Amino acid sequence: MEAAKQQPPHVALIPSPGIGHLIPLTEFAKRLAHRNFSVTLLIPTDGSSSAAQRSVLDSLPKSVNYIFLPPVSLGDRAEGEGVEIRIVRIVTLSLPALRHSLMALSESTRLAAIVVDLFGTDTFCFATELGVPAYLFFSTAAMLLSLIFYLPELDKRFDCEYRHWPEPVELPGCVPVQGRDLVAPIQNRKNEAYKWCLNLSRNYKLADGIIVNSFLELEPGAFKALKEHWTGVPPVYPIGPQIQTGSPTVVDGSECLKWLDQQPPHSVVFVSFGSGGTLSHRQLTELAMGLEFSGQRFIWVIKSPHEDVANATFFSVHSMINPFDFLPEGFLDRTRDLGMVVPSWAPQIQILGHRSTGGFLSHCGWNSVLESIVHGVPIVAWPLYAEQKMNAALLCDDLKVGYRVKVEENGVVGRDAIAGYVKGLIEGDEGGKLLRDRMRDLEDAAAKALSENGSSWKRFEEVTDIWRNHRRA
Known part of the structure; x- marks a missing residue:
């Protein structure tokens, strides 16, 4: 005893x-x-x-x-x-x-x-x-x-x-x-x-x-x-x-970080839909073209599309098909000097904490939301499933630290809209600056709370x- x-x-x-x-x-x-x-x-x-x-x-x-x-x-x-x-x-x-x-x-x-x-x-x-x-x-x-x-x-x-x-x-x-x-x-x-x-x-x-x-x-x-x-x-x-x-890694993410080291401060948008988020082939194409049209630097974590859904779904086992096979023809060559596309996984914490990262196109899973806040990175909110739409409402309607994508009647977010969101987040003089300033305030509040x-x-x-x-x- x-x-x-x-x-x-x-x-x-x-x-x-x-x-x-x-x-x-x-x-x-x-x-x-x-x-x-x-x-x-x-x-x-x-x-x-x-x-x-x-x-x-x-x-x-x-x-x-x-x-x-x-x-x-x-x-x-x-x-x-x-x-x-x-x-x-x-x-x-x-x-x-x-x-x-x-x-x-x-x-x-x-x-x-x-x-x-x-x-x-x-x-x-x-x-x-x-x-x-x-x-x-x-x-x-x-x-x-x-x-x-x-x-x-x-x-x-x-x-x-x-x-x-x-x-x-x-x-x-x-x-x-x-x-x-x-x-x-x-x-x-x-x-x-x-x-x-x-x-x-x-x-x-x-x-x-x-x-x-x-x-x-x-x-x-x-x-x-x-x-x-x-x-x-x-x-x-x-x-x-x-x-x-810490940095437990299943896949070596050093190439992403080396590439970020060579980019100007706050110039890169990180694009990731989390461990379970997937897009349809059509939506993946629109996203690729939107990133290209934006003219902004990007790191995109890409997964193979899930063909049975109009927009997105959650499933635990990702396709073994090479996701690069679904990109628009010539996309990788045209954006070679603009962005980096990585399959399936990237060191998200390190990327969000890097000085070159200026925005996060995210599915708004709560872990990702908090990681973005801790590192002061404003968001393009693209919720897919679970409670992510509620998280997007909190971020965009209440806290006003992000843009929320608008889905068209055909269930797809168009390339021109995507380009506008990404460019506004990185280069926006008024709206984008307000988002960045508010997110920095939240970053400070988070640090103070802990x-x-x-x-x-x-x-x-x-x-x-x-x-x-x-x-x-």
Whole structure:
């Protein structure tokens, strides 16, 4: 018993499958390790862990361990089954293994808390069984968290699909959002994903606290509403912006950085749609021509198009076809002195932090949003799936640090419009300068929030003090 008291407090972190869910929790684990916690990540999987995941995990400090739970078998994807429900199924099928691992940690460590991401609330019962607090790690914007708590009320107010509602939806504390821009899983009220989202409001209230990867100065209205608008919402701790640190690499990105070294300051637009974003062949062609017409320097991370969609989709296994085969004829030769096209992957953190990078054409995944803010890089917002349209509304309509692309009736963003967005971001004298200035202000606010006695620093210290002082009965 005395030996257990002398152990450092231990925290179990349970991420959902996927690199985008894993990275924020591994960064949180590093912060805990720096505060003398020991940590174990318990990772549900369907057996498809990637080299990128392994690289991230292998970069963790010695006081952070990780365990891949036994892979579960999902079978073929049911018709209409979205990625959210597939993730929920992986976590649900992993619950027996999760309980076994948590019991083992409880016996061998001074277990002080269990922290799950937004798909893992079914594990809260294990925390109760073990007599430790259960916390939710919400890895995206407070704006989405506000929507989750507001959704039961919206469900009663609206009879039609949200995308058909003519007026913007006013979420407490947030910029108004068009119904069609609300998070993708709620856009069909008859499907399983909608029912799951509707239950999240109840499930999240079971947490002892909610840790949010955002910061007070970024979303003051949303955090105020989370504290005051609803009853029964647990304490909310904004501890961001938390972005990937270090440089775990699966592919050598040195050529990109060498090329950037040769470019003028703030002259390059970085084009990337994240780990899961793909465009149709037609849209890829328009993007290529738009970049060429803009006359601006660029680094473009290109993936093979997904032919079954009009604009974009999320899928986990990218085509093995060479993406360069889909570029317009002669494009690479014509832009040889203007830009650099790289297949599949580039060192995004290093590129955004480079002095030559002046803009980011992004899908607006929350990890990318925070990375752009931390490095003060304004955005051309091109959201594709999940909550990315809500993130784009926050960036462009509320914070006004980016241009949002307009999709034409044919479902495509045209080359002339793309050229205008990119040129305005890099060269724009008035509008572009305002975006750049506002983003620099956000960059400063983010740094201040994370500094000693900043808003995020204080909230992180507050929640870790609770765990450090926790004593199980």
